[in-house]
């Protein structure tokens with residue numbers, strides 16, 4: 001990403017929208033916006049000609065012509081107002097449509113093949129992808145449309161006013177030894193030379209802002225994320241009285257925001273003072289160049305005002321790059337972040353296709369694992385050449401000391417652990433359900449949390465109520481339709497019972513329990529395991545657990561012994 005091209009980046013992030021189903025609407029809107037943009041250039045040309053007429057009426061002391069020119073000015077300003085309002089309005093419509101399409105696409109990609117989880121496993125330069133999808137997409141589209149339309153406007157102004165300036169310019173002679181040449185268009189050449197010099201200086205001075213803006217967005221996102229975590233873990237932090245530590249952490253995050261902002265502001269100050277000096281400090285320049293022709297009578301007052309106005313327009317449009325430097329550097333930083341996100345997701349998809357732990361849907365009835373070498377990201381072995389087979393209705397308990405890799409084996413079976421190699425065969429068209437130690441309960445009604453990720457239409461009221469009773473949750477029957485953040489309201493044991501109820505309702509063919517009863521007392525744990533055995537007779541069960549009581553509910557025991565060693569007994 002060192003040599004990052006803005007145009008290539010924009011193409012990479014933006015091109016798909018213009019080839020999507022929404023393209024007809026988008027192209028139509030863009031055409032109308034461009035039409036309005038050209039009209040606004042035309043109005044500026046007209047206003048420039050009006051300057052000539054207007055100042056001549058002053059010079060001639062002609063009241064009738066003066067009033068006529070005022071009416072004309074009113075009409076032109078009215079037209080400029082309508083064009084500007086509608087251009088803005090349609091630009092925002094286009095931005096909303098583009099944003100909704102791009103957000104939808106990125107969300108689709110991000111949620112596909114469990115990338116939202118797997119991207120966190122490796123250091124890939126992406127932090128806070130959620131904020132990239134939420135904020136960078138919006139900023140990218142807003143900023144790109146603004147810069148594009150401003151560029152187009154300036155191009156129109158540059159072309160039309162260069163022609164006007166050329167027409168109204170005088171000539172100057174250059175002589176060397178005996179020969180001399182006369183060059184027409186003095187005002188045009190002076191404007192071009194001046195603007196090129198300014199653009200060069202500003203380009204050099206403003207370059208560090210690209211990296212500073214890129215870092216600024218990253219630091220701001222990290223600070224926001226730390227604040228979100230504080231809210232998410234408020235209870236735990238309060239119980240530990242971890243306020244001082246949190247304060248320290250948050251201050252550190254904010255310090256990075258602050259330091260980078262300081263550097264950015266200092267650099268911007270240099271740029272601003274340059275812009276001011278180069279733009280305002282040279283205001284008399286066109287008068288100085290044109291005034292000899294005015295004093296000699298070659299130009300009327302109107303002509304002088306028109307030519308200086310045109311000079312200013314040409315100069316301003318040539319200065320587009322430098323005066324928009326901040327906007328362009330911010331756009332570049334945003335595009336760079338989105339390109340990194342898209343490239344990483346693309347790379348992940350490519351690698352996923354040649355994933356070394358292969359999950360294969362097989363026509364057989366049994367679930368099996370063959371030649372599995374399960375590893376840590378640093379290559380350390382957790383399981384060496386592991387193999388096992390589980391028939392429908394059979395159950396396996398995975399035990400071993402803490403940190404030996406039990407949960408990691410479950411993650412590998414779920415297809416979210418990429419480190420290692422081997423084959424995992426899952427019977428075709430059969431549902432696997434994974435219950436982690438801490439169940440996920442979405443914010444919403446308890447009914448939605450219970451049935452997640454299914455919808456409530458799929459289950460009858462009796463079956464929902466019946467299962468809650470069986471899982472010792474009858475006290476929650478009244479609250480099925482209450483809206484809450486259930487993971488903050490229910491105890492860990494209650495959440496785990498909800499997860500069991502969910503599993504029994506969904507009736508998967510294969511159920512994987514990762515210490516899914518760790519928050520329960522032994523009596524409730526026994527009750528739930530017995531329930532699984534009586535309600536889900538044909539379901540193959542694989543559990544991770546430490547308690548000896550669990551042995552009786554499983555026919556096979558896998559003991560993970562560390563350093564890749566394992567032992568499987570039936």
Ligand SMILES: Nc1ncnc2c1ncn2[C@@H]1O[C@H](COP(=O)(O)OP(=O)(O)OP(=O)(O)O)[C@@H](O)[C@H]1O
Nearest residue numbers: 121376377400401402403404405406407408409515
């Ligand atoms: N994302 C990760 N990156 C690097 N190492 C990881 C990651 N996730 C887990 N590990 C490491 O993998 C090892 C196995 O972890 P795992 O959670 O599978 O252990 P476990 O046997 O389930 O432990 P416990 O019984 O305490 O739950 C641990 O050493 C852990 O630090």
